[in-house]
Amino acid sequence: GLKLKNREETAVLAVDSGNFVHELLERTAKKAKEIETEEEMRVFALSEGEKIMQSPIYSAQSDIASGAFFSQRLLDEGVEVALACYRQIKNSDFVVEETEMSVATSELHGKIDRVDTTEKYVRVVDYKTGAIDDSALSYYTGRKLQMQLYMSAIKGEKIPAGVFYFPASTQYTESADGKFQMRGFMSGDEEALRAGDKNITEDKQSEYFPASLGKNRSKRVMNEQDFRDFLDYSVLVARQGCKELKEGYIAPTPYGESC
Numbered sequence: 361g362l363k364l365k366n367r368e369e370t371a372v373l374a375v376d377s378g379n380f381v382h383e384l385l386e387r388t389a390k391k392a393k394e395i396e397t398e399e400e401m402r403v404f405a406l407s408e409g410e411k412i413m414q415s416p417i418y419s420a421q422s423d424i425a426s427g428a429f430f431s432q433r434l435l436d437e438g439v440e441v442a443l444a445c446y447r448q449i450k451n452s453d454f455v456v457e458e459t460e461m462s463v464a465t466s467e468l469h470g471k472i473d474r475v476d477t478t479e480k481y482v483r484v485v486d487y488k489t490g491a492i493d494d495s496a497l498s499y500y501t502g503r504k505l506q507m508q509l510y511m512s513a514i515k516g517e518k519i520p521a522g523v524f525y526f527p528a529s530t531q532y533t534e535s536a537d538g539k540f541q542m543r544g545f546m547s548g549d550e551e552a553l554r555a556g557d558k559n560i561t562e563d564k565q566s567e568y569f570p571a572s573l574g575k576n577r578s579k580r581v582m583n584e585q586d587f588r589d590f591l592d593y594s595v596l597v598a599r600q601g602c603k604e605l606k607e608g609y610i611a612p613t614p615y616g617e618s619c
Contacts, residue, residue: 376417378489381438381528382473384409385487386459388442389474392449393456405442409435441528444540448526448568453478453555463513467602472510473526478555481521484511485542487528494525494543496579500593501615502601507544508594519584520591521556522546524569542569545590548581 387408388401395401413419418431449456454476461472474485484507498504507523524542546552550573557566562574571581582590604613 377434380409380412380418380434381441381489382487383412384438384442385445385473385528389445389449389456389459392446395446398443398446401443401446402439405439405446406435409438409442437529441540445526445528448540448542449476451558451568452476453558454481454483457482461514463510465513467599468509468513470506470510472514475514477518480519481547481552481555482511482515482518483520483522483524483546483556484514485524485526488525489529492525492527492543494545494580499545502597502613503615505594505598508591509598512591512595515591519552520547520587521552522569523591541567544569545580545582545587546571547584547587549584552584 384405388405391404392401395404413431413435418434455478457475457477458472459474461475463470463472472484473487476483476485486507493504495504499508507525511520511523522542522544524544524546526542527540546556546569548571553560553566553571553573557568560566560571560573562572565572570578601613604610
């Protein structure tokens with residue numbers, strides 16, 4: 361009745377690849393500020409990746425040539441992604457406060473891939489090994505509220521600096537420079553931007569997120585108060601959705617064919 365199928369005995373599956381990269385980033389991001397050089401991080405990431413590869417779900421693949429090839433490719437990719445993550449953290453004022461952070465309130469349950477903080481700011485980072493939908497349309501029509509709700513739940517007294525998706529994949533992109541650039545929405549106040557990138561300038565977009573110190577034309581970059589209001593919208597629309605469901609109204613709103 362459930363149309364279940366036997367697990368494919370083939371090269372590492374896409375879901376396994378995503379889980380591998382997530383676990384490797386969880387282990388390496390915590391050490392970013394302690395490790396001095398990229399080469400040291402490469403060695404550490406490779407070592408941790410090899411440990412993960414010893415688990416049954418991955419080690420079984422090495423029995424066949426194609427499985428061994430894809431496992432090695434996945435390990436190489438994971439190391440490159442970990443290095444990109446390392447550079448973003450190392451060249452910022454942020455430290456990794458927590459990874460795989462559980463969030464539980466009376467209204468919300470979830471898990472955040474990474475929370476970064478300074479004494480003043482906080483940002484939320486979600487790792488994506490597949491397609492990223494960070495469009496404003498998806499947010500304002502209530503289909504992509506997760507990151508903003510997480511920020512609303514955990515920010516406390518700190519100032520929100522950004523809600524970001526980190527593209528945790530080495531897949532081809534038109535611009536090699538922007539391959540690992542975080543995507544999402546952020547505060548455009550100068551202090552917040554400088555906290556996220558120590559080398560940010562007036563005339564060139566940051567290597568780590570789509571903003572510069574000059575005039576930012578993107579609607580993803582807001583002043584501090586507008587960004588707070590932007591985040592509050594996620595709470596408003598989520599509560600309204602819950603209210604409608606409790607009242608028995610189940611039509612997909614405000615955007616059709618979204619359920």
